[in-house]
Amino acid sequence: MKLTLVLLALVGCVAAFSVPTPKVKIADKNFLEKQKFLLEITYRIEDPLMFEEWIKFGTKFIYDKSFYSEYDYYMEKFYESYKLGALLPKGEFFGALVKTHMKQAYGLFNFFYYAKDWETFVSNVAWARIHVNEGMFIYALTLAVIHKPEFQGLILPQIYEIFPQYFFNSKFVYEAEKFDYEVFSKLTMYEKEYKDILYKDYSKFTGNFYFYTKDWKTFQWYKMMGLDQEWYVEDKYFLRENYASFVNDPKYADVMKGLKSFYYPVDYTRDIEFFNDQSKLSYFTEDLGWNAYWYYLNMDYAFFLDGKKFGLDKDRRGEWWIYNVQQILARYYQERLANGFGEIPEFFWYKQIEYGYDPQLIYYNGVGYSYRKNYYDFYTYGNFEMFSKIQNFFGKVYKFLETGYYKTADGQVIDFHKPESVKFIGNYLQGNADTYDKYFFNFYYMYSHMYFADVDYNDMDVFPNVFLNYETMLRDPFFYTFYKKFTDVFYQFKYFLGPYTQKDLFYEGVTIKDVTVSKLVTYYDIVDFDVTNLLNDKMTFVDGQFVWDKALLARQARLNHKPFEFEFTIESTQAQKGVVRVFLGPKFDEYGQVIPLNYNRKNFVQIDSFVYPFVAGVNTFKRSSKEFSWTSEDRITYTELYKYVMLASEGKYDFPLDISEPHNAFPDRLVLPKGWEQGMPMQFYYFVSPYAEEYEQFSTFDYTYASGVGSGTRFVDSKPFGYPFDRQIDEYDFFVPNGFFQDVKIYYVDTFAKYFEKKYPKFGTFDYSIEY
Template sequence: MRFWVLLSLFFINIYFEVLGNGIGNPYFLEKQRFLLEILHHVQEPLMNDQWRLLGEQLVTDKDQYVVFNDHMVKFFNAFNLGNLLPRKEYYNPLYADHYQQTLGLYHFFYNTRDWYTLWQNICWARVHINPGIFVHALTQVLFKREDYQALIMPKVYEIWPEIYHDEKTISKARKFNFANWIRFENASDIREIIPQRVEPQSLMGDLRSSLEWFQAMSDVNILRIKQQKKRNKIQYLLEDIGWQSYWYNLNVGIVLSDDNSYHLQEWWYYKLNQILARYKLELYSQKLPYKKLTPVKFFTKGRKQLKEEFPKTSKKLIKYLEKLERKVADAISFKSFHLPNGSFINLEAENNWLIGLEQLFPYDCTQLTIKESIQPELLPDIRTLLRSENFYFYADRILNLYRWYRQVFSPSNHTLYIPSDLRIEDLRISPLITYDQPVDVDLSNVLHAKHFYLAGQFVWPFTLQERQMRLQHKDFRYNLQVSSNKTQSTIFRVFLTTSERGSIQREPFYQLDSFLRVLYPGLNKISRESKEFGGLIGDHISYTELHQFVKLAEREEFDFPLNISTPNCGFPSRLILPRGGNGNPVRMRLLILATVYDFKARQGNELNCDFAKGVSRWDELPLAFPFDRFLEDDTQSMEISGDHVFWKDVEILHEEHNA
């Protein structure tokens, strides 16, 4: 207890020292610039002489830490014995050894008493430790230490561009020579942007439309490379960097969480269900099979360094699923579970079913862990997991087992939440329109480090952006009309699903919106804007721009705002609608569901990947309600039909960019 009190007081003091009135002061700016520069070209040897000297030794004086635990002892011993992962080896936090090494370094960062100890440890790790372990541990610290949460971490696809872009683009960027490019009068498909303009223009804080933006970027040549390939019907979603990084950050945040509660497990499986439902809606909109997913055969997607998955990996994962299916079937048949210590528990006694749930369904990606592979694969790497089409096949089977188990053992009080004395009369919605939006993605971290050092000093003379087209939608709104016979607090949930009228078990339901509203006697008119939907994030400034704004602020020519970053665990707001139809709209349905509010709402900080306070929820209903279990015919009338439910047919159109 004393440890947490000391750490909390330390956080509070640093918070007021660094954050002040919402504008970054010199202490904050120094830390922010250091963070951006230490992560620059993290895959290459550190070229800053000052930091190399500072990083010669890890701080091992126990007095410099709030606590010095066994994870730190084991990590330091492994380093002295030369047993840590070499710098150039492939890193994957799902591998047990890699995870333990990450955990040890994380504690050497997290438990430091002051910034100067952390600073030295970061420099040491940057010099001596595998870049993957270094970035992963540092990311965790910025997620979880309150005094450093204001610091902005570059997005994972800006730190590791080589993982998120095709091989041809990465090869061109690595071979790019700025001097030769100028000498031969830009004779390549890399062009300088004149006038300076980076897409999209609309960002958090509106910085790209400010005069300060031109001032900050005045000394930077902005270069752009065209996208190298045209993606197929589904790849534009799977290869979307926002789609991939969302799931990466969510799992990074959850993996070292101190909260091992049932609620966190439930939240993870709810998010997995959301990802799967959204993917299936995309398949449906593109007229691809979606009801029963099948594994994709092994192949390479234009990236020699990243395989879909090796046949050996596929076999292991299929065996894992078959073993899990047998375990769940046995648990349901015998109403008991065999614990790792050899004892049996009665799953129908008290809350023992929760113990079985925890044992059967780990709430992170550890169930996909395999023995270490020499080469990277898409599927067993949380940075690229969502790019693997097979991931959705495995997720579908796991979620079906999860719902089956919960249906049998989880007590159901759903009917208590069905409201009375209200009726959803109507819903009207503005046009749903998607379009392709141009966007520039920062590739600067894959350029050769020699371009960024002049006389031993770090500089940022130019940036390379890749022009891409991504899915976007126009803002929309919907209006509800709800009649009530009394004053009552009500929660509304809005789902998007297909236009199929068949078995409800086979259709995906993606939750677009949920909100609380007080209803009064009579007709209540409720209006909701798509930009109000919770859990969503917009765009942010790039790695290059962030660094230049910090430099401008250090020259006291700009007040650096502390609210310009986007939460890492927020879902991209532009991806909530599947791609519409050109000419012929995609027909879908909305399901609006009202439930009684039980005044047990909780507010967490999960959007920032910090689970110290748990996760947010409206009530005690399962987060995936009413689809947390299989809805049988005899329960459909109670849960998804009646006056508290409304179905609405909708259409989604797609416009060309120049429309």
């Protein structure tokens, strides 16, 4: 069985292929007790804590300095705010990028992080679960579980399982919270509407369709496929692409025994052009995995954490962060092309934002998220002082890039026309704690998000806005427009470094002779997301032990692709190791014109990288999309994870410390853009570079259950991220034998089309034989 453990979000830079695989460890009793605590303390987070075992630990807040390895300013301020009753109240909106909220969250995190022992940690976590704002509590706890060295291997549920409200529209949240599993009458309530619409012959009016579809609702669409006839999941597994790996586990039946699972349909793939044409991309921008990836990246490298203290500087935190921004924009642009759109709109300081956005989200306290109307003018409605600070930041960065140097407040001079200065640029753009001029750079990033969310410097009571939390901001098309400003600065820095010469790129003795790729096919499949935290019913305890006997699922259609495979033919004159990088990029723009390579380099996404031991002669080997080192398939759900932990606690299961499903890896299913039915032209680029033997990054770290955040061991080599597309391209020098371009097409297959055809022989029945 695969388990989702700690973190590994490496966008094609982790050399998992080259890592020796140590024997997977089995969790002992002590580990299982800790894991059980973390799963129970986050259950139904907006409800009162119901676990008596943990309530008794939460009666007192431990603030005595002797219980902590360090006691800093933020801890003192948090405790002072608590004594004065000035903490963000429970039930209020928490924004990780609201300055007042962040400072309190930082203090709470430090109380968790610097606790000398598990008992102190448990007491403070239980106390905070009872007394502290729910969003702030989860934010601080997640940071602690990720970064506290003693917690390697321990995990929390996925963020979309803890807070489904951040990821599913308000209609679904309302329905889920009203759900009554004992008096389940939804089917009878809708039966008449089903029959009136679905079972009458309207072919003389609608041509190929024999039912009326104009006013369809989501549940009616699912009814056609037989996916909500009784809303009770009769199957022994949850729907997902890799369900076979679960149902084939002999222990899975024991885990699921006695569990009643109910699902409700929620959809982003039909009838969504209600606000503007950008809504056509909502299946991508509102994808749970897409948004969770950005969230966990910013938890790994939280901007306010000190790089030296947490080891983040060893991971090239700033460079890694801005590289991820560039890759996210490139991947978004590919999806735009698949839907007929062109360039990501530019951001202008004094120009209206053409495309508005309505997130349709509701916070767990019942307050809806603010929306932005079409042709919105940020400048008119914002805080002018804050606006000027943000604008001045970009002006100042451009100025010292042009002059080539910058003198920090402490007198240090930085040469910004040298490659190693990339760390300074990355740190400045993220606005993290490692910037050399903290007075000027530290808070610009936070201020920009506060400004666009209409939040003032000292506001505590804040209206919900998607721009204030990492897990929601990628939903808004404006995110990509504004973040282009960040990558523009990054490209400007790279411009002054000049293109790579042929000598820089040439790998003597290595020639890529050919690469063949299997057919690239995308489609929509159906997945069940665990939203049991939304259940609004009583909890059952037997002999003091919680009985998890029901699960609520959100059944959703989402983009996926069929597995594909590369076959490499690479010639080497001698036995040597090389780093193979694989990139995917567009071929043409929205008008069908070839995009010049020097410009198009910004649109390539690195989908894989690995170390390969070449032998002298011709090397032929295969690499499957299932082997990509930075992606993962669907993860084990909250419900299943808890039940596995409990089974292991009873001595009936060996719980593996296995990182095969890291919870911040990029979703495998989003590697390819949607494509077209007739085939969308794209291109792969393959590049082999020397492997530096002195870069022995895997010598001391155990990769079976931890990802190495802050260890300096995460990347395949020390090359710049995105190499060789990270600099300007001189086409006279770029084409070398160890690089290889290949034209491909991505085909979209409508797997749901048959349900709309009169000839479909099993109307009202879902075809479970579909290849996930």
